[in-house]
Amino acid sequence: MQYITIKDIARALDISVATVSRAFNDRYGIKKETRELVLRKAKEMGYRPNPIARKLLQKQSLNIGVIVPEFINSFFSEVIIGIQEILCKKDYQVIIMQSNESAYLELKNLITMENSMVDGLLISLSKETKNIEALKQLIDEGFPIVLFNRINDTLPVSKVIFNDYKWALFATEHLIEQGYRKIFHFAGPTHLNLIKDRIRGFKRAMEKHRIPYEKDQIIETGILMEDGENAMEALIQKNDIPEAIFATNDPTAIGAMKVLKKHGYNIPNDVGLVGFSNSKMAEIVEPALTSVEQPTYKMGKTVAELLLKQLTSKEPVDSKTIVMDGRLVIRDSSIKKLPLELNK
Amino acid sequence: MQYITIKDIARALDISVATVSRAFNDRYGIKKETRELVLRKAKEMGYRPNPIARKLLQKQSLNIGVIVPEFINSFFSEVIIGIQEILCKKDYQVIIMQSNESAYLELKNLITMENSMVDGLLISLSKETKNIEALKQLIDEGFPIVLFNRINDTLPVSKVIFNDYKWALFATEHLIEQGYRKIFHFAGPTHLNLIKDRIRGFKRAMEKHRIPYEKDQIIETGILMEDGENAMEALIQKNDIPEAIFATNDPTAIGAMKVLKKHGYNIPNDVGLVGFSNSKMAEIVEPALTSVEQPTYKMGKTVAELLLKQLTSKEPVDSKTIVMDGRLVIRDSSIKKLPLELNK
DNA sequence: TTGTAGGCGTTATCAC
DNA sequence: GTGATAACGCCTACAA
Numbered sequence: 001m002q003y004i005t006i007k008d009i010a011r012a013l014d015i016s017v018a019t020v021s022r023a024f025n026d027r028y029g030i031k032k033e034t035r036e037l038v039l040r041k042a043k044e045m046g047y048r049p050n051p052i053a054r055k056l057l058q059k060q061s062l063n064i065g066v067i068v069p070e071f072i073n074s075f076f077s078e079v080i081i082g083i084q085e086i087l088c089k090k091d092y093q094v095i096i097m098q099s100n101e102s103a104y105l106e107l108k109n110l111i112t113m114e115n116s117m118v119d120g121l122l123i124s125l126s127k128e129t130k131n132i133e134a135l136k137q138l139i140d141e142g143f144p145i146v147l148f149n150r151i152n153d154t155l156p157v158s159k160v161i162f163n164d165y166k167w168a169l170f171a172t173e174h175l176i177e178q179g180y181r182k183i184f185h186f187a188g189p190t191h192l193n194l195i196k197d198r199i200r201g202f203k204r205a206m207e208k209h210r211i212p213y214e215k216d217q218i219i220e221t222g223i224l225m226e227d228g229e230n231a232m233e234a235l236i237q238k239n240d241i242p243e244a245i246f247a248t249n250d251p252t253a254i255g256a257m258k259v260l261k262k263h264g265y266n267i268p269n270d271v272g273l274v275g276f277s278n279s280k281m282a283e284i285v286e287p288a289l290t291s292v293e294q295p296t297y298k299m300g301k302t303v304a305e306l307l308l309k310q311l312t313s314k315e316p317v318d319s320k321t322i323v324m325d326g327r328l329v330i331r332d333s334s335i336k337k338l339p340l341e342l343n344k
Numbered sequence: 345m346q347y348i349t350i351k352d353i354a355r356a357l358d359i360s361v362a363t364v365s366r367a368f369n370d371r372y373g374i375k376k377e378t379r380e381l382v383l384r385k386a387k388e389m390g391y392r393p394n395p396i397a398r399k400l401l402q403k404q405s406l407n408i409g410v411i412v413p414e415f416i417n418s419f420f421s422e423v424i425i426g427i428q429e430i431l432c433k434k435d436y437q438v439i440i441m442q443s444n445e446s447a448y449l450e451l452k453n454l455i456t457m458e459n460s461m462v463d464g465l466l467i468s469l470s471k472e473t474k475n476i477e478a479l480k481q482l483i484d485e486g487f488p489i490v491l492f493n494r495i496n497d498t499l500p501v502s503k504v505i506f507n508d509y510k511w512a513l514f515a516t517e518h519l520i521e522q523g524y525r526k527i528f529h530f531a532g533p534t535h536l537n538l539i540k541d542r543i544r545g546f547k548r549a550m551e552k553h554r555i556p557y558e559k560d561q562i563i564e565t566g567i568l569m570e571d572g573e574n575a576m577e578a579l580i581q582k583n584d585i586p587e588a589i590f591a592t593n594d595p596t597a598i599g600a601m602k603v604l605k606k607h608g609y610n611i612p613n614d615v616g617l618v619g620f621s622n623s624k625m626a627e628i629v630e631p632a633l634t635s636v637e638q639p640t641y642k643m644g645k646t647v648a649e650l651l652l653k654q655l656t657s658k659e660p661v662d663s664k665t666i667v668m669d670g671r672l673v674i675r676d677s678s679i680k681k682l683p684l685e686l687n688k
Numbered sequence: 689t690t691g692t693a694g695g696c697g698t699t700a701t702c703a704c
Numbered sequence: 705g706t707g708a709t710a711a712c713g714c715c716t717a718c719a720a
Contacts, residue, residue, distance in 0.1 A: 006714070048458075088456075096440060284598060397698040401697085
């Protein structure tokens with residue numbers, strides 16, 4: 001591949017490279033005819049500006065790094081689409097890396113990104129991440145970073161999160177309103193903020209409705225389907241069957257559903273179920289799973305816009321935290337059938 | 345962010361930039377002590393080489409573009425993980441773009457990639473793509489491209505595909521072996537090679553087992569769950585109920601399943617079902633869906649390796665087509681229950 | 689309005 | 705073994 005440069009154009013037209021350069025940039029300071037001449041010739045020769053040269057000069061890579069735990073599940077894929085939507089328009093390129101939920105890989109990604117001179121970073125922490133020193137240092141150096149979804153409260157940067165507390169509260173309240181009382185919460189890794197918030201929401205709902213609950217009704221399960229299966233299996237072994245479960249995400253809810261069905265329990269009549277994230281799977285399982293929908297795409301756009309603001313404004317931008325709202329998608333898994341319907 | 349350059353190091357040590365540069369590159373041609381001195385100082389000053397300057401000099405961006413129809417469903421996400429696995433190790437960065445199954449957007453992505461001077465391109469065509477002129481031209485110019493999964497036969501480049509014919513044949517044969525005779529095929533957009541191959545496989549299986557079938561047992565449905573729903577709904581309206589359906593992917597199979605169940609049909613006893621791609625959803629629906637598993641991750645790695653070979657070898661590399669194998673994951677949706685079991 | 693020249697950070701080719 | 709210096713492709717003072 002031989003690329004045409006402004007030198008080639010300059011030579012072809014017997015003018016200086018400066019003039020050619022001006023034709024593309026300076027809207028003034030160049031004679032209209034020259035400008036048009038250059039532009040025509042450039043098109044004819046198939047010239048395309050070399051972005052790398054420009055990047056070297058402007059000291060920016062126009063690359064933004066995105067580090068997410070994974071993008072197999074649609075949650076992060078959808079966020080990424082939102083991110084790209086905004087950044088591509090501004091000629092940024094998005095480099096996506098997965099931490100695979102590993103703190104080690106996350107750090108490695110971080111370093112790779114740093115070395116590759118990305119202009120900014122959008123990060124959702126792995127479930128393992130506890131040590132945030134490297135991140136903190138980067139932030140302290142003034143490197144533009146926005147955290148989203150899986151954040152760490154103590155880091156002084158802009159953040160975009162979901163109102164996990166509120167929607168965990170609503171989700172639990174929904175179960176209460178359906179008449180369920182002995183409600184369990186399958187929680188994820190409790191050192192994550194968003195998991196803590198969901199637990200808080202669960203507790204608040206129970207307290208608000210004056211429903212007593214035991215500590216062990218909140219079970220730390222992990223975030224995979226198997227985790228939900230295992231937790232449910234353990235409860236069944238103990239013969240400690242909940243009336244309903246509010247699970248911290250869809251996979252664990254579906255895992256629980258699987259095991260419950262296997263053991264002959266009817267959902268929603270014996271056990272009600274609510275998940276979180278409203279994945280594609282929630283629509284497909286039977287009964288369809290009630291779940292909290294999160295504005296993934298919009299979250300992506302918001303994160304990107306926040307970073308963009310930091311990147312473009314010359315003065316340091318105050319970091320702020322944007323809290324996004326969702327909605328509860330109510331499906332069969334949490335709506336007790338009336339006796340009438342049952343008889344059908 | 346102020347970056348340290350080799351100039352800074354040179355100045356600090358009162359030596360020339362050439363020597364500093366050599367310390368990082370030439371393993372010889374520099375005194376050991378000087379080398380160590382430079383390395384130590386560099387570390388101390390927090391020096392990191394500027395990849396952009398290097399790229400400018402070597403005339404390569406170390407960026408690889410990947411264009412896929414979407415990455416919400418896990419198929420392409422998994423392929424991308426394989427791609428990254430290989431390319432990141434070789435210091436390439438991967439730029440991912442989605443065509444959203446739109447030929448227009450695909451072309452736009454292609455142009456963006458071209459302008460951003462990626463060193464190579466990995467492409468899976470959108471379902472709409474018919475006009476391949478732009479791609480053809482790029483290939484003719486010698487631009488390194490590898491196609492995968494959704495390919496176009498006529499383009500003279502390396503390709504990585506799945507053995508759709510064989511596994512469509514096996515999938516259909518599996519249904520035949522289970523005793524199903526009136527088997528329908530829900531096909532996707534028939535101008536895609538992989539869809540054609542799956543249709544061929546279906547036909548071959550039927551012919552091999554001397555099962556007569558009508559043309560309208562092959563239905564072009566699209567690739568979404570709704571497409572499967574609509575096609576099934578239409579069949580039910582016509583009261584033309586298949587004994588089994590081999591669907592071109594999991595979503596359409598699951599769409600059909602949904603509608604069949606709604607109308608009171610038992611799967612697998614009234615209607616057998618087989619999908620394609622073995623998505624997460626296949627495990628979760630009820631009954632679990634028999635589906636053809638494709639080696640997505642390995643496909644990604646293979647595609648990337650093929651491109652890498654082109655990128656590194658100096659002589660033009662012969663383009664070849666690699667055909668990958670999978671397996672049929674047999675689940676409940678296609679295994680007729682014996683009367684004994686039915687009585688339970 | 690146009691051209692000359694210097695520089696972005698690196699590597700490579702010469703001399704010395 | 706080391707140091708000037710010229711690239712890579714582009715932009716931008718400054719001079720003409």
